[in-house]
Amino acid sequence: IAGITQAPTSQILAAGRRMTLRCTQDMRHNAMYWYRQDLGLGLRLIHYSNTAGTTGKGEVPDGYSVSRANTDDFPLTLASAVPSQTSVYFCASSDSGTSGTDTQYFGPGTRLTVL
Amino acid sequence: GQNIDQPTEMTATEGAIVQINCTYQTSGFNGLFWYQQHAGEAPTFLSYNVLDGLEEKGRFSSFLSRSKGYSYLLLKELQMKDSASYLCAVMDSNYQLIWGAGTKLIIKP
Numbered sequence: 001i002a003g004i005t006q007a008p009t010s011q012i013l014a015a016g017r018r019m020t021l022r023c024t025q026d027m028r029h030n031a032m033y034w035y036r037q038d039l040g041l042g043l044r045l046i047h048y049s050n051t052a053g054t055t056g057k058g059e060v061p062d063g064y065s066v067s068r069a070n071t072d073d074f075p076l077t078l079a080s081a082v083p084s085q086t087s088v089y090f091c092a093s094s095d096s097g098t099s100g101t102d103t104q105y106f107g108p109g110t111r112l113t114v115l
Numbered sequence: 116g117q118n119i120d121q122p123t124e125m126t127a128t129e130g131a132i133v134q135i136n137c138t139y140q141t142s143g144f145n146g147l148f149w150y151q152q153h154a155g156e157a158p159t160f161l162s163y164n165v166l167d168g169l170e171e172k173g174r175f176s177s178f179l180s181r182s183k184g185y186s187y188l189l190l191k192e193l194q195m196k197d198s199a200s201y202l203c204a205v206m207d208s209n210y211q212l213i214w215g216a217g218t219k220l221i222i223k224p
Contacts, residue, residue, distance in 0.1 A: 040216055041216055042202070042213075042215050042216045042217065043202070043204075043212075044214070045211060048211070090157060097210060098210050101146065101163065101165070103148070103163065104148075104160075104212065105160070106157035106158050107157060108156070109157055
């Protein structure tokens with residue numbers, strides 16, 4: 001059982017390039033999330049999806065887009081990367097996304113550097 | 116606005132007890148979570164509180180006071196492997212987690 005996988009593990013990207021971070025879960029969780037983690041700041045929600053076919057904006061959605069074509073996959077796309085998007089990106093999933101008892105489980109993260 | 120406050124860093128001795136505090140101001144409350152995050156790794160779930168009081172789980176306990184907007188994580192019999200960051204997060208009225216910046220815990224022999 002893999003849980004949540006993310007790819008790539010790390011990436012160095014030139015500013016202006018397009019990049020897709022991949023996230024796949026095998027727990028049949030309905031809800032999935034993308035966070036970024038920066039030094040000295042808490043995890044910040046970028047986008048989320050409570051079920052396949054639906055997505056929503058989090059706290060810091062600008063410059064990012066997501067899709068949720070099926071239950072397992074939740075890719076995050078940077079259309080035109082900028083240096084301020086240098087960060088560690090975590091994908092997470094939870095059973096429902098609409099319950100207070102919902103525990104989120106995290107993937108291993110993608111370390112992205114935009115030059 | 117929404118805010119989660121916790122100390123940036125704490126130091127403790129192996130075998131001792133440490134208490135990590137978290138105060139919060141959020142739009143609604145649907146529970147408080149504690150996660151552990153080792154350097155370079157993903158956060159992993161430790162505990163969940165939604166009612167006032169103490170939840171004990173082995174060497175780790177978590178306390179919640181909703182009226183005070185306050186929680187703490189208590190770690191007993193500290194081991195070197197407990198060196199990590201501890202993240203406090205509150206689920207708001209939209210069922211989204213609001214995260215503190217984390218407390219880096221350094222364990223000394």
